[in-house]
Amino acid sequence: xxxxxxxxxxxxxxxxxxxxxxxxxxxxxxxxxxxGPTPGSAKAIFGGVALPTAGPPQSIGFYAKGCxxxxxxxxxxxxTWQAMRLSRNRRWGRPEMVGLLExxxxxxxxxxxxxxxxxxxxxxxxxxxxxxxxxxxxxGLDADVWLTPMPSRTLxxxxxxxxxxxxxxxxxxxxxxxxxxxxxxxxxxxMRAASYPEVQRIFVNPAIxxxxxxxxxxxxxNLGKLRPEYGHDSHFHIRLGCPPGSVGCTPQAPVAxxxxxxxxxxxxxxxxxxxxPKPSTKPPVKPREVMVSDLPKACQAVLDAPSVPSARAxxxxxxxxxxxxxxxxPVSSSGTGNTPPGSIPQQ
Numbered sequence: 001x002x003x004x005x006x007x008x009x010x011x012x013x014x015x016x017x018x019x020x021x022x023x024x025x026x027x028x029x030x031x032x033x034x035x036g037p038t039p040g041s042a043k044a045i046f047g048g049v050a051l052p053t054a055g056p057p058q059s060i061g062f063y064a065k066g067c068x069x070x071x072x073x074x075x076x077x078x079x080t081w082q083a084m085r086l087s088r089n090r091r092w093g094r095p096e097m098v099g100l101l102e103x104x105x106x107x108x109x110x111x112x113x114x115x116x117x118x119x120x121x122x123x124x125x126x127x128x129x130x131x132x133x134x135x136x137x138x139x140g141l142d143a144d145v146w147l148t149p150m151p152s153r154t155l156x157x158x159x160x161x162x163x164x165x166x167x168x169x170x171x172x173x174x175x176x177x178x179x180x181x182x183x184x185x186x187x188x189x190x191m192r193a194a195s196y197p198e199v200q201r202i203f204v205n206p207a208i209x210x211x212x213x214x215x216x217x218x219x220x221x222n223l224g225k226l227r228p229e230y231g232h233d234s235h236f237h238i239r240l241g242c243p244p245g246s247v248g249c250t251p252q253a254p255v256a257x258x259x260x261x262x263x264x265x266x267x268x269x270x271x272x273x274x275x276x277p278k279p280s281t282k283p284p285v286k287p288r289e290v291m292v293s294d295l296p297k298a299c300q301a302v303l304d305a306p307s308v309p310s311a312r313a314x315x316x317x318x319x320x321x322x323x324x325x326x327x328x329x330p331v332s333s334s335g336t337g338n339t340p341p342g343s344i345p346q347q
Contacts, residue, residue: 119143119144
């Protein structure tokens with residue numbers, strides 16, 4: 001069905017789209033590099049905090065509008081993973097996310113022929129909006145995993161900063177997988193990640209989703225968790241659901257039933273996502289930067305809370321961390337009071 005729908009797009013339209021957006025599709029991970037945030041904005045404040053709060057983990061708010069208390073760090077190196085772009089200080093998350101990445105790295109190496117994970121951005125020490133690159137990743141339940149396999153040696157600090165992304169897309173064709181870089185091991189890795197119950201969705205480029213729909217011959221039960229989203233051509237984005245008992249964590253709606261290989265995917269492969277918006281008679285309004293006051297109220301308490309003694313303490317638990325009087329940060333039992341937007345930022 002997908003192939004028939006996609007073929008309705010004329011060759012001319014495809015070439016025009018490819019010319020317009022080809023570079024963006026291939027280098028999507030490097031886009032969204034915004035100008036420096038305004039001093040006093042939520043991006044500037046959360047991005048300037050070096051260490052997480054002490055105390056138990058709490059995801060406060062929504063994936064694209066919230067913050068994180070009690071974060072732990074993924075160790076920079078493990079037997080089957082290495083953390084990338086360390087200067088960004090974004091290898092933080094809930095313990096559930098760190099544990100999931102470590103488990104995926106072991107299972108993929110043991111069962112799927114994937115030598116190890118290169119892990120990209122997770123969250124900042126206290127979550128919140130980032131300087132650049134993401135709208136989500138704010139509550140410790142998102143993580144990016146490169147589609148480049150881990151090398152057999154430990155990367156240097158300089159290599160972790162400069163190693164280029166490898167896109168899975170052909171440079172000269174519209175939304176087409178480059179079969180010289182895509183392998184069956186990539187498919188097994190994605191389906192392994194989707195197999196864990198705590199994983200709610202995985203964002204991949206629409207061309208990768210189509211490739212999986214067309215070629216995956218194994219159990220398709222979890223194929224619907226792979227969600228098409230532009231910009232994910234050289235990494236995939238794992239999102240966990242709110243852990244049980246997470247007071248204050250605003251969940252995202254579950255994925256629809258089915259494998260997702262239907263007309264909803266065809267929309268992503270057509271011209272509609274790239275159509276120019278209709279002209280407006282109103283003058284353009286410059287978007288206002290998000291302030292801390294725009295986030296759930298408990299996020300100010302997260303910023304004010306004591307830090308752990310060191311990054312090492314939050315990574316390996318080698319030092320006792322102080323706690324607040326109640327052991328948790330204040331948050332309403334009914335959640336954040338903020339309804340997720342109708343159009344959910346995925347990345």
